[in-house]
Amino acid sequence: MDFNDTPEEAEFRAEANAFLSQHLKPKTPGALRSVGREDFLERAKAWQKTKAEGGFAQITWPKEMGGRGGTVMQQVIWGQEEAKFDAPTGPFAIGLGMCVPTVIAFGSDEHKKRYVQKALMGEEIWCQLFSEPAAGSDVAGLKTKAVKDGDEWVINGQKVWTSGAHYSDYGILLVRTDPNVPKHKGLTMFIVDMKQKGVDVRPIHQASGGKEFNEVYFTDVRIPDSDRLGEPGMGWKVALVTLMNERLAVGGSPGPDWKEIMDYARSAGTLSDQAFRAKLADWYVAAQGYKLTKFRTQTALSRGETPGPENAIGKIINANHLQDICNSAIEMQDHFGLIVDKDEAPSDAIFQESFMWAPGLRIAGGTDEILKNIIAERVLGLPQDVRVDKDKTFAEMN
Amino acid sequence: MNFDFSDDQKFLRDEARKFLEAQCTTAHVREVLDDDSKSHNEGVWKQIVEMGWLGAAIPEEYGGLGLGMLELCVIAEELGRVLAPVPFGSSAYFFAEALKLAGSDEQKSQLLPKVADGSLIGCIAVSEGPGEIKAGTIATRLKDGVISGKKIPVTDGDIATHAIVLVKDGSGESLVIVDLNQSGVSREPVKTLEPTRSHATISFDGASAELLGEAGNGMALLDQINDRAAVLLAFEQLGGASRCLEMANDYAKERVAFGRAIGGNQAIKHKLADMYVKNEVARSNAYYGAWALSSDAAELPEAAAAARVAASEAYWFASKENIQTHGGMGFTWEVDCHLFYRRAKLLAVQAGSPAVWKEKLVSALEAKNG
Ligand SMILES: Cc1cc2nc3c(=O)[nH]c(=O)nc-3n(C[C@H](O)[C@H](O)[C@H](O)COP(=O)(O)OP(=O)(O)OC[C@H]3O[C@@H](n4cnc5c(N)ncnc54)[C@H](O)[C@@H]3O)c2cc1C
Numbered sequence: 183m184d185f186n187d188t189p190e191e192a193e194f195r196a197e198a199n200a201f202l203s204q205h206l207k208p209k210t211p212g213a214l215r216s217v218g219r220e221d222f223l224e225r226a227k228a229w230q231k232t233k234a235e236g237g238f239a240q241i242t243w244p245k246e247m248g249g250r251g252g253t254v255m256q257q258v259i260w261g262q263e264e265a266k267f268d269a270p271t272g273p274f275a276i277g278l279g280m281c282v283p284t285v286i287a288f289g290s291d292e293h294k295k296r297y298v299q300k301a302l303m304g305e306e307i308w309c310q311l312f313s314e315p316a317a318g319s320d321v322a323g324l325k326t327k328a329v330k331d332g333d334e335w336v337i338n339g340q341k342v343w344t345s346g347a348h349y350s351d352y353g354i355l356l357v358r359t360d361p362n363v364p365k366h367k368g369l370t371m372f373i374v375d376m377k378q379k380g381v382d383v384r385p386i387h388q389a390s391g392g393k394e395f396n397e398v399y400f401t402d403v404r405i406p407d408s409d410r411l412g413e414p415g416m417g418w419k420v421a422l423v424t425l426m427n428e429r430l431a432v433g434g435s436p437g438p439d440w441k442e443i444m445d446y447a448r449s450a451g452t453l454s455d456q457a458f459r460a461k462l463a464d465w466y467v468a469a470q471g472y473k474l475t476k477f478r479t480q481t482a483l484s485r486g487e488t489p490g491p492e493n494a495i496g497k498i499i500n501a502n503h504l505q506d507i508c509n510s511a512i513e514m515q516d517h518f519g520l521i522v523d524k525d526e527a528p529s530d531a532i533f534q535e536s537f538m539w540a541p542g543l544r545i546a547g548g549t550d551e552i553l554k555n556i557i558a559e560r561v562l563g564l565p566q567d568v569r570v571d572k573d574k575t576f577a578e579m580n
Numbered sequence: 581m582n583f584d585f586s587d588d589q590k591f592l593r594d595e596a597r598k599f600l601e602a603q604c605t606t607a608h609v610r611e612v613l614d615d616d617s618k619s620h621n622e623g624v625w626k627q628i629v630e631m632g633w634l635g636a637a638i639p640e641e642y643g644g645l646g647l648g649m650l651e652l653c654v655i656a657e658e659l660g661r662v663l664a665p666v667p668f669g670s671s672a673y674f675f676a677e678a679l680k681l682a683g684s685d686e687q688k689s690q691l692l693p694k695v696a697d698g699s700l701i702g703c704i705a706v707s708e709g710p711g712e713i714k715a716g717t718i719a720t721r722l723k724d725g726v727i728s729g730k731k732i733p734v735t736d737g738d739i740a741t742h743a744i745v746l747v748k749d750g751s752g753e754s755l756v757i758v759d760l761n762q763s764g765v766s767r768e769p770v771k772t773l774e775p776t777r778s779h780a781t782i783s784f785d786g787a788s789a790e791l792l793g794e795a796g797n798g799m800a801l802l803d804q805i806n807d808r809a810a811v812l813l814a815f816e817q818l819g820g821a822s823r824c825l826e827m828a829n830d831y832a833k834e835r836v837a838f839g840r841a842i843g844g845n846q847a848i849k850h851k852l853a854d855m856y857v858k859n860e861v862a863r864s865n866a867y868y869g870a871w872a873l874s875s876d877a878a879e880l881p882e883a884a885a886a887a888r889v890a891a892s893e894a895y896w897f898a899s900k901e902n903i904q905t906h907g908g909m910g911f912t913w914e915v916d917c918h919l920f921y922r923r924a925k926l927l928a929v930q931a932g933s934p935a936v937w938k939e940k941l942v943s944a945l946e947a948k949n950g
């Protein structure tokens with residue numbers, strides 16, 4: 183057990199840090215959520231390109247995929263160092279974290295040549311088109327259908343909650359190709375060009391005020407059969423690979439933590455309050471629990487072990503933790519805590535902003551309830567929920 | 581970075597688990613539970629002594645195995661899993677660690693070999709009444725090399741041969757080492773929530789004592805001793821909490837109500853998932869504490885406190901919800917659930933309650949993030 187870098191790790195850390203210092207400014211508390219800024223997308227694309235050219239994008243990917251061919255520990259170190267800077271990484275998390283790995287796992291050599299490098303260089307952005315109005319947690323119950331027509335498939339239906347669809351170039355699209363089998367067996371995955379005719383992207387106004395996700399309508403959209411990922415009917419298996427990557431990618435702490443609320447309490451003169459101190463201890467323990475559990479997973483990964491559904495715990499801890507901290511910070515500010523104007527609100531209004539974002543975090547990428555089911559069923563081996571649709575075909579149920 | 585135990589340490593864990601599952605079953609624990617005259621399980625204790633575990637973290641020059649703190653953490657978790665009804669923690673986590681930390685060369689060479697071979701059983705005697713141990717509240721007095729006063733409760737105080745005692749003297753508080761087999765010492769067993777670990781009231785009336793560390797440095801030293809013990813206790817707690825989850829999980833799969841296993845209901849599934857999450861948080865914090873302890877890191881105070889807070893919460897939750905999952909059966913004397921519920925409470929309040937450790941944690945964070 184050792185938390186210190188090995189000499190090679192220390193060398194890599196220094197190299198990473200030097201590269202980051204050369205290109206970015208250190209992170210300030212106000213920069214915790216810079217997603218909403220006007221120039222965010224342009225900055226993000228530029229940073230992705232710089233990173234890729236410097237050899238720091240997708241560190242564990244093999245060199246022939248444009249990665250560094252590096253180790254898991256190098257990826258960890260890079261993540262730790264990048265987090266110290268005001269790095270605009272958001273728009274690529276879904277594409278590089280989930281979609282492109284799915285393309286690499288199931289796509290043809292043509293696909294890999296065509297898409298991987300461009301995504302890596304920040305030239306093309308990807309989105310994930312799974313959820314639908316009637317199929318979120320139960321995503322296998324989705325209705326958007328694809329009908330074969332010669333060498334093409336014709337897509338009709340609607341997706342929803344698609345993050346970044348409004349600025350995405352491509353997406354991975356899960357659709358129903360066979361309604362006459364049970365729901366999980368009739369799905370197929372495709373690569374879809376988001377800019378083509380018949381794809382209609384309509385931003386959704388979020389409860390938090392922003393417009394980061396969308397409804398996406400498909401009307402007679404044609405996709406060549408060659409853009410299929412996996413066999414027809416194997417879409418669920420392909421989707422699980424995406425979702426497994428999602429739970430690894432989504433866990434990161436996106437807002438204020440124990441340190442920020444402690445700093446605020448000190449400046450406000452409430453750090454001596456006993457009740458507050460007891461809560462602060464709990465937040466520190468939870469934050470450490472999250473961070474250190476990730477270290478354990480990364481240690482396992484670095485030994486070539488595959489992370490299991492245990493990773494679901496990261497997201498459960500994190501999202502609830504964030505919501506709780508923001509709520510407490512606002513209540514500490516009393517009536518003034520309502521103010522969201524950055525010029526007036528303490529700490530650049532990070533608590534208020536994340537307060538409105540936290541509910542979404544508990545839903546996106548698997549709700550708390552679904553993640554608990556995953557832990558109960560796949561880690562603890564408890565019986566599955568009653569599934570009334572289990573042995574019925576999709577058509578019979580709908 | 582490498583955030584896991586080594587293969588050798590995992591081998592030690594596997595061996596310890598095999599041994600304890602065979603030699604320290606809950607039937608052995610119940611021998612102590614059901615017999616007021618028994619302070620510990622002698623057979624189990626004898627075998628643990630023979631394994632040399634008491635000396636796992638005692639250097640070879642003082643008669644130990646000289647393995648290290650990580651190995652002691654591994655052993656602690658296993659002892660926690662089986663609710664070992666023996667004075668291991670008092671002797672190894674508190675007494676031996678206190679000597680390693682503050683003992684003179686002479687004290688170490690005299691006493692540590694005896695801890696390692698089990699001929700000496702150590703304990704720590706601090707509490708005198710309800711509430712947190714604070715400077716200025718200690719009545720037991722040291723004067724001219726002898727002490728007088730009363731300590732209650734002292735975990736393993738009735739079987740121990742030696743105690744480290746917190747006393748007041750002219751210079752404030754000090755720690756002293758006391759041989760308990762002398763005429764100025766009398767002991768009475770005291771009934772507690774946790775009968776499988778014995779407790780005593782110890783009265784001192786002119787008992788001779790020698791200083792451990794500097795006079796007047798008792799509170800600071802006690803803090804350091806508790807930081808070290810806290811990590812080891814956290815591993816015992818983690819072991820117990822893990823067993824509670826296993827028991828609840830087994831029962832939830834077996835017990836049928838309303839035509840299906842109770843573990844098929846989300847109220848039970850999510851309860852056990854919550855247990856799992858808390859246990860993992862406790863495990864990660866305990867590992868960090870183990871690292872800080874074994875490397876004498878400057879982070880030890882906050883790492884130890886976080887380990888202890890997380891482990892106390894996890895064990896409390898797991899032990900109470902394990903009873904709940906067992907329904908009416910969980911509330912019987914015969915079913916083992918209550919043994920864990922009892923042990924969880926002992927380990928949560930020994931060496932300071934969760935509230936005390938939360939305050940220590942925040943003070944440490946405050947000092948470092950000023
Ligand atoms: C910020 C954000 C970004 C998103 N981005 C994307 C994206 O890019 N691409 C994409 O495809 N999707 C995306 N989603 C969609 C997300 O995956 C779904 O919202 C989520 O899976 C929940 O589905 P739902 O909204 O239909 O809720 P429902 O499934 O209708 O759930 C409603 C409630 O019922 C509970 N529930 C449902 N089933 C069960 C059960 N079996 N047992 C117990 N409780 C249950 C849920 O936990 C929840 O509390 C995003 C969502 C958010 C909030």
Ligand SMILES: Cc1cc2nc3c(=O)[nH]c(=O)nc-3n(C[C@H](O)[C@H](O)[C@H](O)COP(=O)(O)OP(=O)(O)OC[C@H]3O[C@@H](n4cnc5c(N)ncnc54)[C@H](O)[C@@H]3O)c2cc1C
Binds near residue numbers: 835842905906908911
């Ligand atoms: C102190 C005490 C006094 C009692 N006195 C009497 C008495 O005088 N007369 C009498 O007849 N009985 C008495 N009982 C029995 C008591 O009513 C039962 O213990 C209780 O109904 C639970 O049943 P069980 O023990 O079989 O647990 P189980 O039904 O096996 O339940 C085990 C666990 O599974 C959970 N569970 C079960 N079904 C579901 C479900 N569908 N959804 C979610 N969770 C579920 C339960 O909540 C529990 O946590 C007494 C029990 C106690 C502890």
